[in-house]
Amino acid sequence: MDSARALSDARPTPFWLEDPGRPAALPALVGGTTCDLLVVGGGYSGLWTALIAKERDPSLDVVLVEGKEVGWAASGRNGGFCAASLTHGFGNGLQRWPAELGHLERLGAANLDGIEATLGRYGIDAEWERTGEIDVATQPHQLDELHEVAEAVARHGLDVTVLDRDELRAQVDSPTFLGGIWDRDGVAMVHPAKLAWGLKEACLGQGVRIFEHTPANALSEHGSGMAVRTPYGQVFARRVALGTNAFPSLVKRVRPYIVPVYDYALMTEPLSAEQLAAIGWKGRQGLSDSANKFHYFRLSADNRILWGGYDAVYHYGGHVRNEYDQRPETFRTLAHNFFRCFPQLEGLRFTHAWGGAIDTCSRFSAFFDTAYRGRVAYAAGYTGLGVGATRFGAEVMLDLLEGTRTERTSLEMVRSKPLPFPPEPVRWAGIEITTRSLERADRTGGHRNLWLRTLDRLGLGFDS
Ligand SMILES: Cc1cc2nc3c(=O)[nH]c(=O)nc-3n(C[C@H](O)[C@H](O)[C@H](O)COP(=O)(O)OP(=O)(O)OC[C@H]3O[C@@H](n4cnc5c(N)ncnc54)[C@H](O)[C@@H]3O)c2cc1C
Numbered sequence: 001m002d003s004a005r006a007l008s009d010a011r012p013t014p015f016w017l018e019d020p021g022r023p024a025a026l027p028a029l030v031g032g033t034t035c036d037l038l039v040v041g042g043g044y045s046g047l048w049t050a051l052i053a054k055e056r057d058p059s060l061d062v063v064l065v066e067g068k069e070v071g072w073a074a075s076g077r078n079g080g081f082c083a084a085s086l087t088h089g090f091g092n093g094l095q096r097w098p099a100e101l102g103h104l105e106r107l108g109a110a111n112l113d114g115i116e117a118t119l120g121r122y123g124i125d126a127e128w129e130r131t132g133e134i135d136v137a138t139q140p141h142q143l144d145e146l147h148e149v150a151e152a153v154a155r156h157g158l159d160v161t162v163l164d165r166d167e168l169r170a171q172v173d174s175p176t177f178l179g180g181i182w183d184r185d186g187v188a189m190v191h192p193a194k195l196a197w198g199l200k201e202a203c204l205g206q207g208v209r210i211f212e213h214t215p216a217n218a219l220s221e222h223g224s225g226m227a228v229r230t231p232y233g234q235v236f237a238r239r240v241a242l243g244t245n246a247f248p249s250l251v252k253r254v255r256p257y258i259v260p261v262y263d264y265a266l267m268t269e270p271l272s273a274e275q276l277a278a279i280g281w282k283g284r285q286g287l288s289d290s291a292n293k294f295h296y297f298r299l300s301a302d303n304r305i306l307w308g309g310y311d312a313v314y315h316y317g318g319h320v321r322n323e324y325d326q327r328p329e330t331f332r333t334l335a336h337n338f339f340r341c342f343p344q345l346e347g348l349r350f351t352h353a354w355g356g357a358i359d360t361c362s363r364f365s366a367f368f369d370t371a372y373r374g375r376v377a378y379a380a381g382y383t384g385l386g387v388g389a390t391r392f393g394a395e396v397m398l399d400l401l402e403g404t405r406t407e408r409t410s411l412e413m414v415r416s417k418p419l420p421f422p423p424e425p426v427r428w429a430g431i432e433i434t435t436r437s438l439e440r441a442d443r444t445g446g447h448r449n450l451w452l453r454t455l456d457r458l459g460l461g462f463d464s
Contacts, residue, residue, distance in 0.1 A: 003335030007266075007350050012326050014077035015267040015306070015352035016193035023197055025069045029211035029233040035063040037401070038228055038237035039208075040216045040250065042066025043075035044387065045243025045379060047199035048394035051118075053241075054206035056398065062208045063235055065228075067215035067247075071196030074245055074386070077356040079265060079296050079308050081133060081286045082195075082387040084112040084186040087413070088364035088463070089385070090158075091149055096363060096459065097413050102156050104413060109186065111392045116188065122205070124198030126190050127301045133187035133286040134163065134171065136180040141446040142290040143179050150181045159184070172281045174341045182285065189286050189298050192387065219250045219376065226375050241397045242378040243390070246359040247320055251371040251378060256420035257361050258380055259427070260320045263464045264330045264355040265308030266338065267300070268348050276303060278344035292438035295337060304351070307338045312360075312384075312435070312464035316428045325355045358384045362460045363418035365389070368396045377401045381418060384464045419460055434462040 011018075037053050037060055039046045050064045086108040087093030093101045119128055137143040146162075153160050161182040163171065168180045204210060211230075218229040225238040228250075242250060246260040271279075281299060288296040288309070295309045311330040315321075331353045339346060361367060361381030366389060368379045377400040379393035386393075396414055399406045408414055421427045437452045448456065455461055 003332050003339060006335050006339070006348065007331055007353060010266065010331070010350040010353040012353060014193075014354040014356070015300075015304070016080075016191060017072065017076045018352070019193060021194065021197065023200065025212040026210050028213040029065060029230050029235070031232070032234045032236065033063060033209075034236045035061045035209070036238045037062045038226070038235050038240045039064040039243060040228070040240065041243035041245065042070035042196075042200070042210065042212065043073055043243060043245055044196060044199065044390040045245060045393055046241070047196060047203055048391045049241045049243055049397055050203045050208045051199060051206060052391075052394050053398055054203070054208060058206070063237070064203065064208055064210045065214040065216050065230060065235065066210070066212045069212050070200045070210065071193050074356050074358060075196045076193040077265075077354055078192045078387055079286075079298065079306060080190045080192045080387065081296060081298065082112065082115060082188045082190045083133070083385055084108040084388060085385060086111065086365060086389050086392050088383055090153055092364050094152055096365075100412055104411070105156065105158060107392065107408070108388070112186065112188065112388055115388060115391055118202070119198070122198065122202040124195070124202065126195040126198050128188055128190050129284055130185065130188040131283055131285045132182055132184040133288065134168065134180045134182045136168065136287055136289045137178045138176045138289050138291070139445070140178065145446065146179065146181050146290060170280065171283055171285065172287060173279050173344070175343065176341050187286055189284070190387065191301065195387075216250060219372070221372055221375070226372060238375075239401045240376045241394075241401065242376065242380075243394070245380060245382070245386075246357040249378060249380065251376060253371075254378055254380060256423070257367065257418055258359045259314055259318050259421055259431070260357040261360040261464055262313040262315070262324050262327070262355045263309065263358050263384060264311060264327055264334060264353070265306055266331060266334050266350045267352040268305045268307070269351050271303045271305065271345070271348070275345055275348065279342055291442045293442055295334075295341070297341075305338075307334060309464065310334055310337060312462075314428070314431045317424060318427070320357045324357070326353070327355055330355070358382070358464060359386075360384070360463065361418045362421065362462075364461065364463050365413065366393050367417045368393065368400065368414050369417070370400050374401070374403060419458070431462055438462070
């Protein structure tokens with residue numbers, strides 16, 4: 001079957017958000033209110049910040065405002081790979097913070113355990129499966145790179161399992177697989193929207209007041225705190241935490257650090273027992289290949305395959321727009337690549353196709369700071385690996401607002417910032433050249449051209 005036909009029934013909407021358990025939106029804020037802490041944004045960043053603030057001090061009056069609905073954006077439409085890594089993977093962390101990577105890895109592992117413990121504590125059923133992730137090589141040069149990473153991981157006293165071709169294909173069978181490394185404990189699979197909705201429920205249970213369809217339109221100083229304007233009201237807050245991800249930050253100077261990059265995914269119909277048997281996958285791990293333009297794929301609880309990634313699309317001007325969520329040419333490419341990976345599944349159909357914005361920054365891992373003399377904190381720049389790391393970012397924002405130096409705020413990663421992106425049209429041109437160079441590197445045995453080597457030297461990059 002050609003890939004266009006496999007897509008012909010696909011609904012243009014995120015599979016996860018279609019769940020019958022999707023909660024109704026809470027009423028918008030009308031009139032004025034006061035609070036100790038205002039959280040802006042109802043994705044994981046905002047939800048974790050509100051929840052942990054209440055856990056740290058139950059007497060704190062916490063309000064969360066969400067412009068649309070809790071979990072509608074990246075948090076409800078991602079791949080559901082919940083990783084311990086705080087640095088967009090071990091390799092990126094090693095390149096940028098070699099001296100503190102061991103520390104970052106320990107904090108990341110504790111963060112992942114903390115997420116799992118929270119799910120247990122509040123009885124959140126988010127289809128959590130701590131099955132780990134296998135990074136797969138589909139080209140000989142990727143095999144060498146994976147082995148180098150495995151050696152570096154081992155030098156840091158961490159554990160990954162190296163799989164040769166046959167061992168890998170005994171786990172998940174694709175004729176394209178040459179070998180892989182399996183991080184057994186550092187990644188869990190989760191139903192992304194159920195995680196967001198569960199956190200919303202937990203916040204409400206702890207007394208957080210949540211207003212949906214309530215965009216925060218402007219921030220200003222007010223007495224010793226802040227005033228935040230919304231369409232039908234105003235919030236006076238002692239402190240404000242911003243979890244607004246790829247959307248324009250209310251602190252304007254943060255904007256040049258982030259570009260919204262669109263990432264896309266497909267979901268198949270549920271596999272029959274025979275189809276599943278044809279590919280194995282009894283361990284239900286998440287997988288991703290190791291190309292610059294990489295795919296990520298995993299099973300859902302009802303044995304569908306989510307297949308995403310490959311294209312990472314930046315639109316001139318850097319806007320976040322609903323119409324960018326659909327990109328038929330990317331869906332066709334993804335479908336084509338899916339059947340190349342799993343020819344055994346010929347005839348399988350896709351039921352859902354969607355995209356969403358990620359907050360890419362030039363170092364691929366989040367940055368943190370305060371504004372308005374310490375009254376406002378922000379965390380952004382998770383670049384496609386924020387499902388787990390946003391909880392760490394929430395802790396950092398709360399530490400910063402409390403003004404206390406902690407193990408987290410002492411980190412070089414937390415104290416430093418990425419290089420900002422240049423203004424348009426240089427920004428668009430630079431991203432375009434980088435994307436084409438990365439594509440070429442994938443076709444030429446991983447060879448990085450002069451442009452990419454220069455960016456590497458400057459510590460700059462573009463990723464999803
Ligand atoms: C297709 C896709 C696949 C991905 N796959 C993975 C993955 O497998 N693993 C992984 O770790 N990461 C993945 N990510 C990234 C991950 O989803 C994000 O890093 C994470 O969800 C970020 O959470 P957040 O709360 O910061 O942002 P969001 O979920 O985007 O939430 C931000 C919220 O803020 C609200 N908002 C913005 N401005 C305002 C305002 N002024 N007033 C009020 N509300 C406002 C928005 O409406 C939105 O709901 C993926 C992302 C996409 C799009």
